Amino acid sequence: MAFILDTIIAHKHRELAIKQQAFPLAVLQQIPAFKRTCFSLKQALLRPFSSGIIAEHKRKSPSKGYFASTRTLEQIVTGYAQHGAAALSILTDMTFFGGSGEDLMMARAQVSIPLLRKDFIIDPYQVYEAKALGADVILLIAECLDKKTIQSLSALAHELGLEVLMEVHSREQLDKWCADVDLIGINNRDLRTFEVDLNRSxxxxxCAPPGTPVIAESGIHDPQIIASLRQAGCKGFLIGERFMHQPDPVQAFQSFILQLQQTATHA
Ligand SMILES: O=P(O)(O)OC[C@@H](O)[C@@H](O)c1c[nH]c2ccccc12
Structure with a gap:
Protein backbone atom coordinates (compact mmCIF):
# COMPACT_ATOMS: atom_id res chain seq x y z
CA MET A 1 0.00 0.00 0.00
CA ALA A 2 1.26 3.47 -0.86
CA PHE A 3 2.06 5.75 2.07
CA ILE A 4 -0.48 8.52 2.63
CA LEU A 5 2.12 11.19 1.85
CA ASP A 6 2.64 9.74 -1.65
CA THR A 7 -1.12 9.60 -2.16
CA ILE A 8 -1.45 13.25 -1.05
CA ILE A 9 1.30 14.44 -3.40
CA ALA A 10 -0.14 12.53 -6.37
CA HIS A 11 -3.48 14.15 -5.61
CA LYS A 12 -1.86 17.61 -5.41
CA HIS A 13 -0.53 17.22 -8.94
CA ARG A 14 -4.03 16.49 -10.27
CA GLU A 15 -5.57 19.34 -8.25
CA LEU A 16 -2.93 21.75 -9.51
CA ALA A 17 -3.68 21.06 -13.17
CA ILE A 18 -7.38 21.80 -12.60
CA LYS A 19 -6.77 24.97 -10.56
CA GLN A 20 -4.28 26.42 -12.99
CA GLN A 21 -6.90 26.14 -15.72
CA ALA A 22 -9.68 27.65 -13.63
CA PHE A 23 -7.63 30.48 -12.09
CA PRO A 24 -4.61 31.37 -14.25
CA LEU A 25 -1.79 33.32 -12.60
CA ALA A 26 -2.95 36.56 -14.21
CA VAL A 27 -6.28 36.17 -12.37
CA LEU A 28 -4.60 35.45 -9.00
CA GLN A 29 -2.48 38.56 -9.40
CA GLN A 30 -5.63 40.71 -9.65
CA ILE A 31 -6.87 39.65 -6.20
CA PRO A 32 -6.37 42.59 -3.77
CA ALA A 33 -4.57 40.44 -1.15
CA PHE A 34 -1.87 39.85 -3.74
CA LYS A 35 -0.58 43.37 -3.16
CA ARG A 36 -0.75 43.45 0.63
CA THR A 37 2.32 43.73 2.87
CA CYS A 38 2.81 40.55 4.90
CA PHE A 39 3.25 40.12 8.65
CA SER A 40 6.49 38.50 9.77
CA LEU A 41 6.22 35.23 11.70
CA LYS A 42 9.93 35.37 12.48
CA GLN A 43 9.53 38.74 14.17
CA ALA A 44 6.36 37.66 15.97
CA LEU A 45 8.17 34.69 17.52
CA LEU A 46 11.24 36.69 18.53
CA ARG A 47 9.19 39.45 20.19
CA PRO A 48 9.73 39.56 23.99
CA PHE A 49 6.89 37.81 25.88
CA SER A 50 5.49 36.19 22.74
CA SER A 51 3.46 33.08 23.66
CA GLY A 52 5.19 31.42 20.72
CA ILE A 53 2.02 29.49 20.03
CA ILE A 54 0.95 28.99 16.45
CA ALA A 55 -2.60 27.71 16.80
CA GLU A 56 -3.84 25.62 13.91
CA HIS A 57 -7.27 25.49 12.30
CA LYS A 58 -7.73 21.91 11.12
CA ARG A 59 -11.14 20.33 10.44
CA LYS A 60 -9.97 16.73 10.10
CA SER A 61 -6.82 14.69 9.61
CA PRO A 62 -6.05 11.43 7.80
CA SER A 63 -5.20 9.74 11.11
CA LYS A 64 -7.97 11.14 13.37
CA GLY A 65 -10.91 11.88 11.08
CA TYR A 66 -13.11 14.90 11.90
CA PHE A 67 -12.34 16.85 15.06
CA ALA A 68 -14.95 17.58 17.68
CA SER A 69 -15.06 21.39 17.38
CA THR A 70 -18.51 22.88 16.95
CA ARG A 71 -17.31 26.49 16.49
CA THR A 72 -17.07 28.37 13.18
CA LEU A 73 -13.71 29.26 11.69
CA GLU A 74 -14.39 32.93 12.42
CA GLN A 75 -15.06 32.23 16.10
CA ILE A 76 -11.96 30.09 16.38
CA VAL A 77 -9.46 32.37 14.68
CA THR A 78 -10.63 35.55 16.39
CA GLY A 79 -10.63 33.75 19.76
CA TYR A 80 -7.11 32.41 19.26
CA ALA A 81 -5.82 35.84 18.23
CA GLN A 82 -7.56 37.62 21.12
CA HIS A 83 -6.20 35.22 23.71
CA GLY A 84 -2.58 35.50 22.67
CA ALA A 85 -1.70 33.25 19.73
CA ALA A 86 1.52 34.53 18.13
CA ALA A 87 0.30 33.34 14.72
CA LEU A 88 -2.19 30.95 13.13
CA SER A 89 -1.82 28.00 10.81
CA ILE A 90 -4.69 27.38 8.41
CA LEU A 91 -5.04 24.04 6.62
CA THR A 92 -6.04 24.67 3.02
CA ASP A 93 -5.93 21.07 1.77
CA MET A 94 -9.48 19.89 1.22
CA THR A 95 -9.33 16.19 0.44
CA PHE A 96 -7.25 15.04 3.40
CA PHE A 97 -7.69 17.84 5.97
CA GLY A 98 -11.09 19.34 5.10
CA GLY A 99 -9.71 22.85 4.59
CA SER A 100 -9.86 25.24 1.64
CA GLY A 101 -8.54 28.45 0.18
CA GLU A 102 -11.72 30.11 1.45
CA ASP A 103 -10.73 29.13 5.01
CA LEU A 104 -7.51 31.09 4.62
CA MET A 105 -9.32 34.07 3.07
CA MET A 106 -11.87 34.08 5.89
CA ALA A 107 -9.13 33.92 8.52
CA ARG A 108 -7.30 36.80 6.80
CA ALA A 109 -10.45 38.92 6.98
CA GLN A 110 -10.66 38.36 10.75
CA VAL A 111 -7.16 38.73 12.21
CA SER A 112 -4.00 40.84 11.93
CA ILE A 113 -1.39 38.30 13.01
CA PRO A 114 0.82 36.13 10.76
CA LEU A 115 -0.97 33.31 8.91
CA LEU A 116 0.75 30.17 7.73
CA ARG A 117 -0.71 28.45 4.69
CA LYS A 118 -0.65 24.80 5.76
CA ASP A 119 -0.65 22.68 2.63
CA PHE A 120 1.58 20.47 0.52
CA ILE A 121 3.35 22.97 -1.72
CA ILE A 122 5.13 21.43 -4.70
CA ASP A 123 4.75 24.07 -7.42
CA PRO A 124 5.30 27.85 -7.86
CA TYR A 125 1.57 28.26 -8.63
CA GLN A 126 0.72 27.41 -5.01
CA VAL A 127 3.12 30.10 -3.75
CA TYR A 128 1.33 32.77 -5.83
CA GLU A 129 -1.96 31.33 -4.62
CA ALA A 130 -0.83 31.53 -0.96
CA LYS A 131 -0.14 35.23 -1.40
CA ALA A 132 -3.48 35.86 -3.14
CA LEU A 133 -5.37 34.04 -0.36
CA GLY A 134 -3.81 36.29 2.30
CA ALA A 135 -1.04 34.10 3.76
CA ASP A 136 2.16 35.51 5.28
CA VAL A 137 4.16 32.29 5.42
CA ILE A 138 4.32 29.14 3.30
CA LEU A 139 5.19 25.64 4.45
CA LEU A 140 7.74 23.62 2.50
CA ILE A 141 7.92 20.00 3.62
CA ALA A 142 11.49 18.76 3.12
CA GLU A 143 10.31 15.17 2.83
CA CYS A 144 8.40 16.00 -0.39
CA LEU A 145 10.92 18.32 -2.09
CA ASP A 146 14.52 18.25 -3.26
CA LYS A 147 16.96 20.97 -2.28
CA LYS A 148 16.81 22.76 -5.64
CA THR A 149 13.02 22.99 -5.50
CA ILE A 150 13.18 24.28 -1.92
CA GLN A 151 15.62 26.94 -3.11
CA SER A 152 13.51 28.09 -6.04
CA LEU A 153 10.17 28.06 -4.17
CA SER A 154 11.78 29.97 -1.27
CA ALA A 155 13.25 32.56 -3.62
CA LEU A 156 9.83 33.05 -5.21
CA ALA A 157 8.18 33.36 -1.78
CA HIS A 158 10.63 36.12 -0.87
CA GLU A 159 9.98 37.91 -4.14
CA LEU A 160 6.30 38.00 -3.15
CA GLY A 161 7.12 39.13 0.41
CA LEU A 162 6.20 35.79 2.01
CA GLU A 163 8.29 33.98 4.63
CA VAL A 164 9.27 30.32 4.38
CA LEU A 165 8.89 27.64 7.02
CA MET A 166 10.80 24.48 6.07
CA GLU A 167 9.51 21.40 7.87
CA VAL A 168 11.88 18.55 8.70
CA HIS A 169 11.58 15.22 10.43
CA SER A 170 15.20 14.07 10.34
CA ARG A 171 18.75 15.35 10.67
CA GLU A 172 19.43 14.69 6.95
CA GLN A 173 16.49 16.84 5.85
CA LEU A 174 18.11 19.85 7.56
CA ASP A 175 20.72 19.75 4.78
CA LYS A 176 18.01 21.05 2.45
CA TRP A 177 18.12 24.39 4.28
CA CYS A 178 19.03 27.40 2.12
CA ALA A 179 19.47 31.10 2.89
CA ASP A 180 15.87 31.95 1.88
CA VAL A 181 14.42 29.62 4.53
CA ASP A 182 13.28 31.85 7.41
CA LEU A 183 12.11 29.28 9.94
CA ILE A 184 12.62 25.58 10.63
CA GLY A 185 9.70 23.41 11.76
CA ILE A 186 10.45 20.10 13.41
CA ASN A 187 7.52 17.80 12.90
CA ASN A 188 7.25 15.37 15.78
CA ARG A 189 4.78 13.37 13.70
CA ASP A 190 6.16 11.03 11.06
CA LEU A 191 4.03 11.89 8.00
CA ARG A 192 4.43 8.31 6.75
CA THR A 193 3.42 6.38 9.88
CA PHE A 194 1.65 9.12 11.95
CA GLU A 195 3.74 8.17 14.97
CA VAL A 196 4.46 11.11 17.27
CA ASP A 197 7.71 11.48 19.20
CA LEU A 198 8.39 14.77 20.98
CA ASN A 199 12.06 13.85 21.29
CA ARG A 200 12.44 14.81 17.62
CA SER A 201 12.18 18.47 18.60
CA CYS A 207 21.28 20.84 14.77
CA ALA A 208 19.32 23.77 13.29
CA PRO A 209 21.27 26.50 11.50
CA PRO A 210 21.95 29.43 13.86
CA GLY A 211 19.72 32.46 13.27
CA THR A 212 16.80 30.41 11.94
CA PRO A 213 14.12 30.17 14.66
CA VAL A 214 12.83 26.66 15.32
CA ILE A 215 9.19 25.67 15.74
CA ALA A 216 8.21 22.41 17.43
CA GLU A 217 5.26 20.91 15.57
CA SER A 218 2.61 18.29 16.41
CA GLY A 219 1.67 16.22 19.42
CA ILE A 220 1.95 19.09 21.93
CA HIS A 221 -0.78 18.57 24.51
CA ASP A 222 0.73 19.79 27.76
CA PRO A 223 1.64 23.40 28.64
CA GLN A 224 4.50 22.07 30.81
CA ILE A 225 6.29 20.65 27.78
CA ILE A 226 6.45 24.11 26.24
CA ALA A 227 8.74 25.35 29.01
CA SER A 228 11.13 22.44 28.33
CA LEU A 229 10.98 22.93 24.56
CA ARG A 230 11.70 26.62 25.05
CA GLN A 231 14.67 25.80 27.25
CA ALA A 232 15.94 23.47 24.56
CA GLY A 233 15.86 26.40 22.11
CA CYS A 234 12.47 26.21 20.36
CA LYS A 235 10.83 29.59 19.74
CA GLY A 236 7.48 28.44 18.36
CA PHE A 237 4.96 25.70 19.11
CA LEU A 238 2.50 24.57 16.47
CA ILE A 239 -0.63 23.12 18.06
CA GLY A 240 -3.74 21.81 16.30
CA GLU A 241 -5.50 18.77 17.71
CA ARG A 242 -5.17 19.73 21.37
CA PHE A 243 -7.70 22.54 20.76
CA MET A 244 -9.63 21.40 17.67
CA HIS A 245 -10.56 18.18 19.44
CA GLN A 246 -12.60 20.14 22.01
CA PRO A 247 -16.16 21.27 21.33
CA ASP A 248 -14.96 24.80 22.15
CA PRO A 249 -11.38 25.20 20.89
CA VAL A 250 -11.21 28.84 22.03
CA GLN A 251 -12.01 27.97 25.62
CA ALA A 252 -9.45 25.14 25.49
CA PHE A 253 -6.88 27.56 24.07
CA GLN A 254 -7.61 30.15 26.73
CA SER A 255 -7.13 27.73 29.63
CA PHE A 256 -3.98 26.36 27.98
CA ILE A 257 -2.54 29.89 27.80
CA LEU A 258 -3.44 30.49 31.44
CA GLN A 259 -1.65 27.32 32.50
CA LEU A 260 1.30 28.32 30.36
CA GLN A 261 1.53 31.67 32.11
CA GLN A 262 1.35 29.95 35.48
CA THR A 263 4.18 27.54 34.62
CA ALA A 264 6.24 30.51 33.40
CA THR A 265 5.77 32.46 36.66
CA HIS A 266 6.56 29.40 38.79
CA ALA A 267 9.66 28.48 36.79
O1 LIG B 1 -2.58 18.57 15.56
P1 LIG B 1 -1.22 18.57 16.12
O2 LIG B 1 -0.70 17.20 16.52
O3 LIG B 1 -1.07 19.56 17.25
O4 LIG B 1 -0.23 19.03 14.93
C1 LIG B 1 -0.34 20.30 14.33
C2 LIG B 1 0.54 20.38 13.07
O5 LIG B 1 1.88 20.27 13.49
C3 LIG B 1 0.19 19.27 12.06
O6 LIG B 1 -1.12 19.46 11.67
C4 LIG B 1 1.11 19.25 10.84
C5 LIG B 1 2.46 19.41 10.85
N1 LIG B 1 2.96 19.33 9.60
C6 LIG B 1 1.95 19.12 8.75
C7 LIG B 1 1.96 19.00 7.34
C8 LIG B 1 0.76 18.86 6.70
C9 LIG B 1 -0.45 18.76 7.41
C10 LIG B 1 -0.47 18.87 8.81
C11 LIG B 1 0.73 19.06 9.47
Missing amino acids: FELVQ
Whole structure:
Protein backbone atom coordinates (compact mmCIF):
# COMPACT_ATOMS: atom_id res chain seq x y z
CA MET A 1 0.00 0.00 0.00
CA ALA A 2 1.26 3.47 -0.86
CA PHE A 3 2.06 5.75 2.07
CA ILE A 4 -0.48 8.52 2.63
CA LEU A 5 2.12 11.19 1.85
CA ASP A 6 2.64 9.74 -1.65
CA THR A 7 -1.12 9.60 -2.16
CA ILE A 8 -1.45 13.25 -1.05
CA ILE A 9 1.30 14.44 -3.40
CA ALA A 10 -0.14 12.53 -6.37
CA HIS A 11 -3.48 14.15 -5.61
CA LYS A 12 -1.86 17.61 -5.41
CA HIS A 13 -0.53 17.22 -8.94
CA ARG A 14 -4.03 16.49 -10.27
CA GLU A 15 -5.57 19.34 -8.25
CA LEU A 16 -2.93 21.75 -9.51
CA ALA A 17 -3.68 21.06 -13.17
CA ILE A 18 -7.38 21.80 -12.60
CA LYS A 19 -6.77 24.97 -10.56
CA GLN A 20 -4.28 26.42 -12.99
CA GLN A 21 -6.90 26.14 -15.72
CA ALA A 22 -9.68 27.65 -13.63
CA PHE A 23 -7.63 30.48 -12.09
CA PRO A 24 -4.61 31.37 -14.25
CA LEU A 25 -1.79 33.32 -12.60
CA ALA A 26 -2.95 36.56 -14.21
CA VAL A 27 -6.28 36.17 -12.37
CA LEU A 28 -4.60 35.45 -9.00
CA GLN A 29 -2.48 38.56 -9.40
CA GLN A 30 -5.63 40.71 -9.65
CA ILE A 31 -6.87 39.65 -6.20
CA PRO A 32 -6.37 42.59 -3.77
CA ALA A 33 -4.57 40.44 -1.15
CA PHE A 34 -1.87 39.85 -3.74
CA LYS A 35 -0.58 43.37 -3.16
CA ARG A 36 -0.75 43.45 0.63
CA THR A 37 2.32 43.73 2.87
CA CYS A 38 2.81 40.55 4.90
CA PHE A 39 3.25 40.12 8.65
CA SER A 40 6.49 38.50 9.77
CA LEU A 41 6.22 35.23 11.70
CA LYS A 42 9.93 35.37 12.48
CA GLN A 43 9.53 38.74 14.17
CA ALA A 44 6.36 37.66 15.97
CA LEU A 45 8.17 34.69 17.52
CA LEU A 46 11.24 36.69 18.53
CA ARG A 47 9.19 39.45 20.19
CA PRO A 48 9.73 39.56 23.99
CA PHE A 49 6.89 37.81 25.88
CA SER A 50 5.49 36.19 22.74
CA SER A 51 3.46 33.08 23.66
CA GLY A 52 5.19 31.42 20.72
CA ILE A 53 2.02 29.49 20.03
CA ILE A 54 0.95 28.99 16.45
CA ALA A 55 -2.60 27.71 16.80
CA GLU A 56 -3.84 25.62 13.91
CA HIS A 57 -7.27 25.49 12.30
CA LYS A 58 -7.73 21.91 11.12
CA ARG A 59 -11.14 20.33 10.44
CA LYS A 60 -9.97 16.73 10.10
CA SER A 61 -6.82 14.69 9.61
CA PRO A 62 -6.05 11.43 7.80
CA SER A 63 -5.20 9.74 11.11
CA LYS A 64 -7.97 11.14 13.37
CA GLY A 65 -10.91 11.88 11.08
CA TYR A 66 -13.11 14.90 11.90
CA PHE A 67 -12.34 16.85 15.06
CA ALA A 68 -14.95 17.58 17.68
CA SER A 69 -15.06 21.39 17.38
CA THR A 70 -18.51 22.88 16.95
CA ARG A 71 -17.31 26.49 16.49
CA THR A 72 -17.07 28.37 13.18
CA LEU A 73 -13.71 29.26 11.69
CA GLU A 74 -14.39 32.93 12.42
CA GLN A 75 -15.06 32.23 16.10
CA ILE A 76 -11.96 30.09 16.38
CA VAL A 77 -9.46 32.37 14.68
CA THR A 78 -10.63 35.55 16.39
CA GLY A 79 -10.63 33.75 19.76
CA TYR A 80 -7.11 32.41 19.26
CA ALA A 81 -5.82 35.84 18.23
CA GLN A 82 -7.56 37.62 21.12
CA HIS A 83 -6.20 35.22 23.71
CA GLY A 84 -2.58 35.50 22.67
CA ALA A 85 -1.70 33.25 19.73
CA ALA A 86 1.52 34.53 18.13
CA ALA A 87 0.30 33.34 14.72
CA LEU A 88 -2.19 30.95 13.13
CA SER A 89 -1.82 28.00 10.81
CA ILE A 90 -4.69 27.38 8.41
CA LEU A 91 -5.04 24.04 6.62
CA THR A 92 -6.04 24.67 3.02
CA ASP A 93 -5.93 21.07 1.77
CA MET A 94 -9.48 19.89 1.22
CA THR A 95 -9.33 16.19 0.44
CA PHE A 96 -7.25 15.04 3.40
CA PHE A 97 -7.69 17.84 5.97
CA GLY A 98 -11.09 19.34 5.10
CA GLY A 99 -9.71 22.85 4.59
CA SER A 100 -9.86 25.24 1.64
CA GLY A 101 -8.54 28.45 0.18
CA GLU A 102 -11.72 30.11 1.45
CA ASP A 103 -10.73 29.13 5.01
CA LEU A 104 -7.51 31.09 4.62
CA MET A 105 -9.32 34.07 3.07
CA MET A 106 -11.87 34.08 5.89
CA ALA A 107 -9.13 33.92 8.52
CA ARG A 108 -7.30 36.80 6.80
CA ALA A 109 -10.45 38.92 6.98
CA GLN A 110 -10.66 38.36 10.75
CA VAL A 111 -7.16 38.73 12.21
CA SER A 112 -4.00 40.84 11.93
CA ILE A 113 -1.39 38.30 13.01
CA PRO A 114 0.82 36.13 10.76
CA LEU A 115 -0.97 33.31 8.91
CA LEU A 116 0.75 30.17 7.73
CA ARG A 117 -0.71 28.45 4.69
CA LYS A 118 -0.65 24.80 5.76
CA ASP A 119 -0.65 22.68 2.63
CA PHE A 120 1.58 20.47 0.52
CA ILE A 121 3.35 22.97 -1.72
CA ILE A 122 5.13 21.43 -4.70
CA ASP A 123 4.75 24.07 -7.42
CA PRO A 124 5.30 27.85 -7.86
CA TYR A 125 1.57 28.26 -8.63
CA GLN A 126 0.72 27.41 -5.01
CA VAL A 127 3.12 30.10 -3.75
CA TYR A 128 1.33 32.77 -5.83
CA GLU A 129 -1.96 31.33 -4.62
CA ALA A 130 -0.83 31.53 -0.96
CA LYS A 131 -0.14 35.23 -1.40
CA ALA A 132 -3.48 35.86 -3.14
CA LEU A 133 -5.37 34.04 -0.36
CA GLY A 134 -3.81 36.29 2.30
CA ALA A 135 -1.04 34.10 3.76
CA ASP A 136 2.16 35.51 5.28
CA VAL A 137 4.16 32.29 5.42
CA ILE A 138 4.32 29.14 3.30
CA LEU A 139 5.19 25.64 4.45
CA LEU A 140 7.74 23.62 2.50
CA ILE A 141 7.92 20.00 3.62
CA ALA A 142 11.49 18.76 3.12
CA GLU A 143 10.31 15.17 2.83
CA CYS A 144 8.40 16.00 -0.39
CA LEU A 145 10.92 18.32 -2.09
CA ASP A 146 14.52 18.25 -3.26
CA LYS A 147 16.96 20.97 -2.28
CA LYS A 148 16.81 22.76 -5.64
CA THR A 149 13.02 22.99 -5.50
CA ILE A 150 13.18 24.28 -1.92
CA GLN A 151 15.62 26.94 -3.11
CA SER A 152 13.51 28.09 -6.04
CA LEU A 153 10.17 28.06 -4.17
CA SER A 154 11.78 29.97 -1.27
CA ALA A 155 13.25 32.56 -3.62
CA LEU A 156 9.83 33.05 -5.21
CA ALA A 157 8.18 33.36 -1.78
CA HIS A 158 10.63 36.12 -0.87
CA GLU A 159 9.98 37.91 -4.14
CA LEU A 160 6.30 38.00 -3.15
CA GLY A 161 7.12 39.13 0.41
CA LEU A 162 6.20 35.79 2.01
CA GLU A 163 8.29 33.98 4.63
CA VAL A 164 9.27 30.32 4.38
CA LEU A 165 8.89 27.64 7.02
CA MET A 166 10.80 24.48 6.07
CA GLU A 167 9.51 21.40 7.87
CA VAL A 168 11.88 18.55 8.70
CA HIS A 169 11.58 15.22 10.43
CA SER A 170 15.20 14.07 10.34
CA ARG A 171 18.75 15.35 10.67
CA GLU A 172 19.43 14.69 6.95
CA GLN A 173 16.49 16.84 5.85
CA LEU A 174 18.11 19.85 7.56
CA ASP A 175 20.72 19.75 4.78
CA LYS A 176 18.01 21.05 2.45
CA TRP A 177 18.12 24.39 4.28
CA CYS A 178 19.03 27.40 2.12
CA ALA A 179 19.47 31.10 2.89
CA ASP A 180 15.87 31.95 1.88
CA VAL A 181 14.42 29.62 4.53
CA ASP A 182 13.28 31.85 7.41
CA LEU A 183 12.11 29.28 9.94
CA ILE A 184 12.62 25.58 10.63
CA GLY A 185 9.70 23.41 11.76
CA ILE A 186 10.45 20.10 13.41
CA ASN A 187 7.52 17.80 12.90
CA ASN A 188 7.25 15.37 15.78
CA ARG A 189 4.78 13.37 13.70
CA ASP A 190 6.16 11.03 11.06
CA LEU A 191 4.03 11.89 8.00
CA ARG A 192 4.43 8.31 6.75
CA THR A 193 3.42 6.38 9.88
CA PHE A 194 1.65 9.12 11.95
CA GLU A 195 3.74 8.17 14.97
CA VAL A 196 4.46 11.11 17.27
CA ASP A 197 7.71 11.48 19.20
CA LEU A 198 8.39 14.77 20.98
CA ASN A 199 12.06 13.85 21.29
CA ARG A 200 12.44 14.81 17.62
CA SER A 201 12.18 18.47 18.60
CA PHE A 202 14.59 18.14 21.52
CA GLU A 203 17.16 16.37 19.32
CA LEU A 204 16.92 18.31 16.07
CA VAL A 205 16.70 21.81 17.55
CA GLN A 206 20.35 21.41 18.41
CA CYS A 207 21.28 20.84 14.77
CA ALA A 208 19.32 23.77 13.29
CA PRO A 209 21.27 26.50 11.50
CA PRO A 210 21.95 29.43 13.86
CA GLY A 211 19.72 32.46 13.27
CA THR A 212 16.80 30.41 11.94
CA PRO A 213 14.12 30.17 14.66
CA VAL A 214 12.83 26.66 15.32
CA ILE A 215 9.19 25.67 15.74
CA ALA A 216 8.21 22.41 17.43
CA GLU A 217 5.26 20.91 15.57
CA SER A 218 2.61 18.29 16.41
CA GLY A 219 1.67 16.22 19.42
CA ILE A 220 1.95 19.09 21.93
CA HIS A 221 -0.78 18.57 24.51
CA ASP A 222 0.73 19.79 27.76
CA PRO A 223 1.64 23.40 28.64
CA GLN A 224 4.50 22.07 30.81
CA ILE A 225 6.29 20.65 27.78
CA ILE A 226 6.45 24.11 26.24
CA ALA A 227 8.74 25.35 29.01
CA SER A 228 11.13 22.44 28.33
CA LEU A 229 10.98 22.93 24.56
CA ARG A 230 11.70 26.62 25.05
CA GLN A 231 14.67 25.80 27.25
CA ALA A 232 15.94 23.47 24.56
CA GLY A 233 15.86 26.40 22.11
CA CYS A 234 12.47 26.21 20.36
CA LYS A 235 10.83 29.59 19.74
CA GLY A 236 7.48 28.44 18.36
CA PHE A 237 4.96 25.70 19.11
CA LEU A 238 2.50 24.57 16.47
CA ILE A 239 -0.63 23.12 18.06
CA GLY A 240 -3.74 21.81 16.30
CA GLU A 241 -5.50 18.77 17.71
CA ARG A 242 -5.17 19.73 21.37
CA PHE A 243 -7.70 22.54 20.76
CA MET A 244 -9.63 21.40 17.67
CA HIS A 245 -10.56 18.18 19.44
CA GLN A 246 -12.60 20.14 22.01
CA PRO A 247 -16.16 21.27 21.33
CA ASP A 248 -14.96 24.80 22.15
CA PRO A 249 -11.38 25.20 20.89
CA VAL A 250 -11.21 28.84 22.03
CA GLN A 251 -12.01 27.97 25.62
CA ALA A 252 -9.45 25.14 25.49
CA PHE A 253 -6.88 27.56 24.07
CA GLN A 254 -7.61 30.15 26.73
CA SER A 255 -7.13 27.73 29.63
CA PHE A 256 -3.98 26.36 27.98
CA ILE A 257 -2.54 29.89 27.80
CA LEU A 258 -3.44 30.49 31.44
CA GLN A 259 -1.65 27.32 32.50
CA LEU A 260 1.30 28.32 30.36
CA GLN A 261 1.53 31.67 32.11
CA GLN A 262 1.35 29.95 35.48
CA THR A 263 4.18 27.54 34.62
CA ALA A 264 6.24 30.51 33.40
CA THR A 265 5.77 32.46 36.66
CA HIS A 266 6.56 29.40 38.79
CA ALA A 267 9.66 28.48 36.79
O1 LIG B 1 -2.58 18.57 15.56
P1 LIG B 1 -1.22 18.57 16.12
O2 LIG B 1 -0.70 17.20 16.52
O3 LIG B 1 -1.07 19.56 17.25
O4 LIG B 1 -0.23 19.03 14.93
C1 LIG B 1 -0.34 20.30 14.33
C2 LIG B 1 0.54 20.38 13.07
O5 LIG B 1 1.88 20.27 13.49
C3 LIG B 1 0.19 19.27 12.06
O6 LIG B 1 -1.12 19.46 11.67
C4 LIG B 1 1.11 19.25 10.84
C5 LIG B 1 2.46 19.41 10.85
N1 LIG B 1 2.96 19.33 9.60
C6 LIG B 1 1.95 19.12 8.75
C7 LIG B 1 1.96 19.00 7.34
C8 LIG B 1 0.76 18.86 6.70
C9 LIG B 1 -0.45 18.76 7.41
C10 LIG B 1 -0.47 18.87 8.81
C11 LIG B 1 0.73 19.06 9.47
